[in-house]
Amino acid sequence: MSKSDVTRRGVLKTGAFAGTGLALPTIFTASSVAAYTNAPTGGGVTLGFNVPQTGPYADEGADELRAYELAVEHLNGGGDGGMMNTFSSKVLKGNGILGNKVQYVTGDTQTKSDAARASAKSMIEKDGAVMITGGSSSGVAIAVQGMCQEAGVIFMAGLTHSNDTTGKDKKANGFRHFFNAYMSAAALAPVLEKLYGADRKAYHLTADYTWGWTQEESIAAATEAVGWETVNKVKTPLASTDFSSYIAPVLNSGADVLVLNHYGGNMVNSLTNAVQFGLKDKQVNGKNFEIVVPLYSRLMAKGAGANVKGILGSTNWHWSLQDEGTKAFVKSFGTKYGFPPSQAAHTVYCQTLLYADAAERAGTFNPCGIGEALEGFEFDGLGNGKTLYRADDHQCFKDVLVVKGKENPTSEFDLLEVVEVTPAAQVTYKPDHPMFAGGELGKCNPGA
Numbered sequence: 001m002s003k004s005d006v007t008r009r010g011v012l013k014t015g016a017f018a019g020t021g022l023a024l025p026t027i028f029t030a031s032s033v034a035a036y037t038n039a040p041t042g043g044g045v046t047l048g049f050n051v052p053q054t055g056p057y058a059d060e061g062a063d064e065l066r067a068y069e070l071a072v073e074h075l076n077g078g079g080d081g082g083m084m085n086t087f088s089s090k091v092l093k094g095n096g097i098l099g100n101k102v103q104y105v106t107g108d109t110q111t112k113s114d115a116a117r118a119s120a121k122s123m124i125e126k127d128g129a130v131m132i133t134g135g136s137s138s139g140v141a142i143a144v145q146g147m148c149q150e151a152g153v154i155f156m157a158g159l160t161h162s163n164d165t166t167g168k169d170k171k172a173n174g175f176r177h178f179f180n181a182y183m184s185a186a187a188l189a190p191v192l193e194k195l196y197g198a199d200r201k202a203y204h205l206t207a208d209y210t211w212g213w214t215q216e217e218s219i220a221a222a223t224e225a226v227g228w229e230t231v232n233k234v235k236t237p238l239a240s241t242d243f244s245s246y247i248a249p250v251l252n253s254g255a256d257v258l259v260l261n262h263y264g265g266n267m268v269n270s271l272t273n274a275v276q277f278g279l280k281d282k283q284v285n286g287k288n289f290e291i292v293v294p295l296y297s298r299l300m301a302k303g304a305g306a307n308v309k310g311i312l313g314s315t316n317w318h319w320s321l322q323d324e325g326t327k328a329f330v331k332s333f334g335t336k337y338g339f340p341p342s343q344a345a346h347t348v349y350c351q352t353l354l355y356a357d358a359a360e361r362a363g364t365f366n367p368c369g370i371g372e373a374l375e376g377f378e379f380d381g382l383g384n385g386k387t388l389y390r391a392d393d394h395q396c397f398k399d400v401l402v403v404k405g406k407e408n409p410t411s412e413f414d415l416l417e418v419v420e421v422t423p424a425a426q427v428t429y430k431p432d433h434p435m436f437a438g439g440e441l442g443k444c445n446p447g448a
Contacts (some may be wrong), residue, residue: 035446035448036152036365036366036367036368036446036447036448037124037130037151037152037153037367037446037447037448038124038128038129038130038153038365038447038448039130039365039366040100040128040130040365043099043100043101044096044100044101044102044103045096045097045098045100045101045102045103045130045365046103046104046105046123046127046128046129046130047068047072047102047103047104047105047129047130047131047132047133047352047355048104048105048106048107048120048123048124048127048129048131048132048133048134049064049065049068049104049105049106049107049133049134049348050106050107050109050116050119050120050123050132050133050134050135050144051064051065051068051106051107051108051109051134051135051136051158052108052109052110052111052135052136052137052140053065053106053108053109053110054108054110054111055109055110055111055112056111056238056239056264056265056266057111057136057137057159057263057264057265058111058265059264059265059299059303060136060159060264060297060299060342060344061108061109061134061136061344063299063341063342063344063345064134064136064158064159064344064345064348065106066333066336066337066341066345067333067341067344067345067346067348067349067352068104068133068134068348068349068352069104070082070332070333070336070349071348071349071352071353072102072103072104072352073336074094074332074353075092075094075096075097075102075352075353075356076094076095076096076101076102077094077095077096078094079332079335079336080328080331080332080335081094081328081332082328082329082331082332082333082349083325083328083329083332083349083350083353083381083382083383084353085328086324086325086328086381086382087325087353087357087379087380087381087382088379088380088381089357089361089379091357091360091361092353092356092357092360097356097359097360097365098359098360098363098364098365102356105123105127105129107119107120107122107123107134109134109135109136109137109140109144111136111137111140111238112140113139113140113142113143114143116135116140116143116144117143117144117147120132120144120147120148121147121151124148124151124153129153130153130154130365131153131154131155131156131355132144132148132153132154132155132156133155133156133157133158133348133351133352133355134158134348135157135158135159135160136158136159136160136264136344137159137160137209137211138160138161138162138164138165138209138210138211138214139162139209139210139211140160141157141158141160141162141165141176142160142162142164142165142169142210145157145165145169145171145173145174146169146171148171148173148174149171149172149173149174149442149445150445151445151447152173152367152445152446152447152448153173153367153447154173154174154175154355154367154370154371155171155173155174155175156175156177156351156352156354156355157174157175157176157177157178157351158178158344158347158348158351159178159343159344159347159348160176160178160211161178161179161180161181161184161211161215161263161295162180162181162210162211162213162214162215163180163181163182163214163217163218163435163436164210164214164439165180166180166393166394166395166436167214167393167435167436167437167438167439168436168437168438168439169210169439170393170394170439170440170441171441171442172371172394172441172442172443172444172445173367173371173444173445174394175351175354175371175374175389175394176394176395176396177347177350177351177354177389177396178316178347178396179314179316179396179398179400179427180214180395181211181214181215181217181218181219181294181295182214182218182427182429182433182435182436183314183400183427184215184218184219184294184295184313184314184400185215185218185219185221185222185223185294186218186222186400186422186426186427186429187314187400187401187402187420187422187426187427188219188222188292188294188312188313188314188402189219189222189223189225189226190226191312191402191419191420192223192226192228192292192312193223193226193227195312196257196287196290197287198226198227198228199227200223200227200228200229200256200257200287200290201228201229201230201231201253201254201255201256201257201284201285202220202223202228202229202230202231202255202257202258202259202292203231203232203234203250203253203255203257203258203259204216204219204220204230204232204233204234204259204261205234205236205243205246205247205258205259205260205261205262205270206233206234206235206236206261206262207235207236207238207261207262207263207266208235208236208237208238209238211263212235212261212262214435215261215294215295216233216259216261217435218294218435219259219261219292219294220233220259221435228257231253231254231255232249232253232255234246234249236262236266236270238266240266240269240270241265241269242269242273243269243270243273243274244273244276244277246270246273247270247273247274247277247279248277250274250277250279251277251279251282254284254285255284256284256285256287256288256289256290257289257290257291257292258274258279258289258290258291258292259291259292259294260274260291260292260293260294261294262293263295263297263300264297264299264300265303267293267300267304268300268303268304271291271293271304271307271308271311272304272307274291274307275307279291280307280310290312291311292311292312292313293308293311293312293313294313294314295313295314295315296313296314296315296403296416297315297342297343297344298318298319298340298342298343298413298415298416299342299344301405301415301416302412302413302415307405308405308415308416309405309406309407310404310405310407311404311405312402312403312404312419313402313403313404314400314401314402314403315343315401315403315416316343316346316347316384316400316401317343317346317347317383317384317401318343318401318403318416318418319340319341319342319346319413320414320416320417320418321383321418323383323385324381325380325381325382325383325384326383329341329346329349329383333345333349339413340413346383350382350383350384353382354374354377354379354382354389355370357373358370358373358374358377359373361373366446367444367445367446367447368444368445368446371444374389374394375389375390375391375394376388376389376390376391377389384396384398384399385398385399385424386398386424387424388424390431392431392441393431393436393441394441397424397427397428398424399421399422399423399424400421400422400424400426400427401418401420401421401422402418402419402420402421402422403416403417403418403419404416404417404419
């Protein structure tokens with residue numbers, strides 16, 4: 001084999017050894033024949049689905065599990081194949097992954113980092129999981145991503161929106177399909193300026209953990225750049241259920257916008273309290289008082305009910321999009337469960353397919369081979385338009401949706417409307433952007 005046949009990562013760029021008749025995987029790495037953690041045996045491969053089944057993000061976790069089960073069904077040849085039919089990569093055939101039937105185990109993160117790490121560790125050590133995925137909290141995602149790096153398995157992040165996941169806490173064994181706080185702010189700020197003007201005073205309530213911190217930093221910076229003033233920033237415990245004591249001071253602050261850097265049950269409760277205090281009906285500084293929820297989901301909108309009407313935010317994906325990938329996924333999910341999927345369901349379904357596809361293209365379950373296949377991978381057909389898995393930080397870059405609560409919803413699921421599709425170029429940043437600085441990707445760890 002000549003030196004020119006091998007890239008800097010040892011990837012052989014040929015489909016077969018000349019003259020031998022032996023077919024090789026599309027990507028063949030030296031690491032694919034070396035030892036690695038939980039190499040599948042016996043014709044099956046086990047994936048670990050680690051989601052919040054209890055705690056403030058339990059609704060997201062339940063929908064994630066539904067999507068994971070659907071993805072496994074499709075990978076094993078059941079159902080209608082969903083987005084496998086629209087995915088631009090065509091290596092998945094419905095015969096499992098690399099001929100291995102896909103099995104799975106589940107864990108409850110409880111939306112707590114320690115519980116999530118313990119759950120993932122058990123799935124790896126006791127159940128033989130070769131990949132861990134899931135989570136609806138960035139604190140959990142960062143903790144589990146670090147543990148997977150140490151254990152030598154791939155972590156395909158679920159719903160995690162903190163800049164830190166692919167910023168200062170990024171890891172070579174970790175990959176994120178979901179967008180982040182910087183992207184939400186970059187998409188939202190121009191729309192907020194257009195609709196509400198540049199002369200605004202914002203008061204922030206922020207979930208007191210990594211996601212809330214980076215969401216607050218991102219949206220404050222983006223709105224200040226268009227002329228807004230930040231009046232105050234107040235942290236709230238993740239376990240909070242009543243936000244009345246935090247809402248009351250907003251009334252005397254001089255602010256005319258309340259930014260709720262909350263998610264899941266936190267957002268449902270804080271928005272409900274804000275409406276109960278009459279903020280949506282007030283005028284301050286000669287302007288209508290506005291409420292902004294930077295990160296939205298259909299499940300949150302359902303929980304908050306009529307309180308979401310007219311309120312702006314951003315989302316990673318929405319079931320009402322009309323691209324072929326979205327329509328295929330909504331049809332599959334709706335047929336199986338009787339209602340449309342959330343963005344949490346969408347992103348974890350995509351992550352499962354992306355992992356399986358990378359394994360097929362790499363010809364191995366070795367995490368280093370899979371990492372090579374994902375880095376710099378460009379794809380389409382999974383509901384977000386053209387997407388890049390950037391090699392520098394393992395972050396996906398794609399279009400971002402700005403949405404608002406519908407004034408006249410037609411059903412309990414038709415609660416959000418897309419007001420703008422922000423192109424990927426507008427939300428893309430350099431790998432060394434200050435909000436993402438401080439960490440090194442490091443090297444892939446194959447484990448055993």
